[in-house]
Each structure stands twice: as structure tokens, then as C-alpha cells.
Amino acid sequence: MTEEKLYERLMDHKSKYGVTQEVWQHYKWALELLRQQHQKKQCTTKKKKH
Numbered sequence: 001m002t003e004e005k006l007y008e009r010l011m012d013h014k015s016k017y018g019v020t021q022e023v024w025q026h027y028k029w030a031l032e033l034l035r036q037q038h039q040k041k042q043c044t045t046k047k048k049k050h
Contacts, residue, residue, distance in 0.1 A: 006030055 010027050013019065 001034065003031060003034055006034065 006027065010019070010023075013023065
């Protein structure tokens with residue numbers, strides 16, 4: 001999943017149900033997890049090139 005898709009899902013949920021603090025916290029957690037996974041992929045790709 002991409003950050004854009006995650007944001008789209010948040011906005012879809014917001015339009016239907018609103019955004020509670022819990023939902024917002026889950027969004028931030030998922031966003032951080034996606035960024036960490038992306039960084040790991042970049043690091044492993046760089047190591048393979050060397």
C-alpha cells in the first residue's frame with residue numbers, strides 16, 4: 001500500500017464516519033510503518049548494488 005492509498009482510505013472513512021483520535025492514531029502508525037518499510041527496501045537495494 002502507498003501513502004496516497006492510505007490517505008484516500010482515511011478520507012473515505014472520514015466522509016462516512018468522521019475521524020476519531022483513535023482512527024487518526026492508527027493512520028499515523030500505519031504511515032510510519034509504510035515509511036519504515038520503504039526505507040528498508042531502499043537500504044537492501046543499495047546493499048545489493050555494491
